[in-house]
Structure formats: C-alpha cells, structure tokens
Amino acid sequence: MEPVLMGLPERLRRDAELALDELGDSLGRLSAAVIATTDGFEVASRAGKGLEVSKLAAMACSISALGAMVGQESEVGPHQNVIVEASEGYIVIVDIPHPSHPMILNLVADREEMLGQVLYQAKRTATRLADVSLAG
Amino acid sequence: MREYKILFTGTMGAGKTTAIAAISDIDPVSTDVQNNDPSLDKARTTVGLDYGEVVLGPDERLRLYGTPGQARFAFMWGILARGALGLVILIDNSRPDPLGDLRVYLDGFADCIAQAPCVVGVGRLPGNPSPSLDDYAAALAQAGYAFPVVEVDVREAEQVRLLLDLLLLQLECTAA
Numbered sequence: 504m505e506p507v508l509m510g511l512p513e514r515l516r517r518d519a520e521l522a523l524d525e526l527g528d529s530l531g532r533l534s535a536a537v538i539a540t541t542d543g544f545e546v547a548s549r550a551g552k553g554l555e556v557s558k559l560a561a562m563a564c565s566i567s568a569l570g571a572m573v574g575q576e577s578e579v580g581p582h583q584n585v586i587v588e589a590s591e592g593y594i595v596i597v598d599i600p601h602p603s604h605p606m607i608l609n610l611v612a613d614r615e616e617m618l619g620q621v622l623y624q625a626k627r628t629a630t631r632l633a634d635v636s637l638a639g
Numbered sequence: 640m641r642e643y644k645i646l647f648t649g650t651m652g653a654g655k656t657t658a659i660a661a662i663s664d665i666d667p668v669s670t671d672v673q674n675n676d677p678s679l680d681k682a683r684t685t686v687g688l689d690y691g692e693v694v695l696g697p698d699e700r701l702r703l704y705g706t707p708g709q710a711r712f713a714f715m716w717g718i719l720a721r722g723a724l725g726l727v728i729l730i731d732n733s734r735p736d737p738l739g740d741l742r743v744y745l746d747g748f749a750d751c752i753a754q755a756p757c758v759v760g761v762g763r764l765p766g767n768p769s770p771s772l773d774d775y776a777a778a779l780a781q782a783g784y785a786f787p788v789v790e791v792d793v794r795e796a797e798q799v800r801l802l803l804d805l806l807l808l809q810l811e812c813t814a815a
Contacts, residue, residue, distance in 0.1 A: 565707070
C-alpha cells in the first residue's frame with residue numbers, strides 16, 4: 504500500500520505543484536522532479552515512465568538525511584544539498600527548510616543539462632517554497 | 640582492530656535508536672526527521688541509519704547500526720545488512736499485529752538471517768501481554784527459525800547488552 508500523506512496544508516501542496524511546473528519549463532531535460540517531506544512522503548511529482556515516484560521520494564530523503572549526518576560529523580556547517588553524479592545524469596537533492604513542513608526537492612537530470620543550472624534552479628525553488636507562509 | 644557489525648531493526652517506535660543510544664560508548668549518530676505518518680504516534684522517525692559503537696577491548700569493538708523501521712525504506716535494509724554479524728529484531732507488543740510485524744522483518748532480512756545469528760527483543764510486554772513470548776517462539780518455529788526471543792526494555796542498557804550477549808553466544812557456538 505502506498506503511504507498516504509495527510510495534514511499537509513493545501514497551499515503548500517499547490518505551491519509545490521506550481522514550482523515543479525516552473526522547473527519543467529526552465530530545465531528541459533529533467534526525467535524526474537519530486538518534492539517530498541523529509542520522511543519520504545511525496546508532496547508533488549513529475550516523473551517519466553518507469554520511475555517509481557514513491558521510491559524516489561523515500562530514497563532521496565534517506566540520502567538527504569545521510570548527507571546532513573556526514574556534514575555534521577565533518578563540522579562543515581548545516582547541510583544544503585547532495586549531488587549524485589552518474590554516467591548518464593545527475594541526481595540533485597536540495598533541502599527545503601520550511602519552518603513547519605521541512606521538505607526535500609529531488610531532481611533527476613540528463614547529463615546534457617548543465618549541473619550548475621540545475622543546482623541554481625533547484626535552490627531558487629527551495630528558497631521560495633521554504634518561505635511559503637501558512638498564516639491566515 | 641577487530642570489528643563486528645551488529646544490526647538493529649524492527650518497527651518504528653520499537654526502540655532501535657533508543658537501544659543503540661543506551662549502550663553506545665560514543666555519541667550515537669542518527670538520521671531522525673519529523674514524522675508525517677499520522678498512523679504512528681511519534682514525533683520523529685529514522686530515515687537513514689543510526690550508528691553507535693561499543694568498545695569490547697583495546698583491539699575489539701562492536702559497530703551498531705540501526706535501520707529505518709518503515710517498509711518504504713526497505714531499500715536501506717539490504718544495504719545496512721551487508722557484513723552484519725548479527726541481527727536484533729525489536730518488536731513493539733503494543734502494536735495491532737506484532738507477529739505480523741515480526742514476519743515483515745523475517746522476510747526482509749531473510750538473507751541476513753540465513754548467515755548470521757538473530758535475536759528478537761519484545762518491548763512493551765507489561766500492559767500488552769499478548770502475544771506472549773511462547774507465541775513468538777511458535778511463530779518463529781513455524782517459519783523454520785529457532786533463535787532466542789526475550790522481553791526487553793531498550794531504555795535499560797543492561798537489557799540491551801543482554802540482546803548482544805545472546806547474539807555473541809550464538810556466534811561463539813557456531814565458531815566452536
């Protein structure tokens with residue numbers, strides 16, 4: 504049974520969906536984009552055929568947490584993101600430090616996409632989502 | 640330096656992170672994050688791993704690894720089980736189907752259990768007497784296993800050390 508996420512404010516879920524639409528427009532070679540809670544529940548996603556979004560969400564949050572752990576032990580400051588470089592693409596996992604609903608943004612990009620551009624867009628998206636106010 | 644890897648697994652809330660913290664000689668590291676699963680009354684949950692160490696002697700130590708408990712992190716189970724010399728399965732007897740929970744971990748760690756000793760620690764028995772330890776033993780026997788099942792309060796270091804003693808005893812018997 505797929506895990507069901509309840510209790511996430513609708514405003515946040517809507518903004519997450521919009522954010523993925525914008526990322527898809529600015530980065531043409533994404534094979535997957537997933538926004539998940541830090542414990543691996545999918546919030547919003549865009550994924551090509553054959554990619555299991557729920558698995559991607561869970562794996563990305565584990566990698567993010569492990570990155571944070573290693574960073575803390577290495578005393579290099581608060582964790583920001585993890586990049587996996589593979590022969591045919593990149594996986595970029597960026598923290599979305601929303602004060603009440605921390606999340607992660609996981610992008611899977613073709614090698615032809617510029618890593619710097621992917622990282623820039625991912626961080627920009629993460630900052631915007633982290634600032635979403637749920638008051639009122 | 641001789642090092643032995645011991646793995647702690649079991650349901651969310653069964654006490655894997657607590658067990659390692661109770662006996663670790665180093666400050667344990669963990670990957671606890673905010674829990675969003677409404678079916679589980681817990682503020683935080685492990686999504687990567689827990690790590691601690693127990694020094695046995697000047698040239699000998701145990702490396703303790705805790706797995707995430709939730710099945711959607713089962714991909715971590717295989718990774719963490721590599722090279723494990725023993726497995727501790729912690730079960731929370733207050734959950735609706737503890738024997739069903741046990742089966743999840745027996746299946747999920749079948750490869751590990753085929754090669755390494757295992758011990759089952761049952762928590763929260765006082766107040767939740769069913770299933771009993773005999774029920775657990777019967778369930779294990781039915782699945783073709785015969786390893787120790789004991790009651791444990793993972794907040795008590797001595798009780799967690801007993802679980803490790805039971806693993807190490809099995810290792811010694813196999814080696815002899």
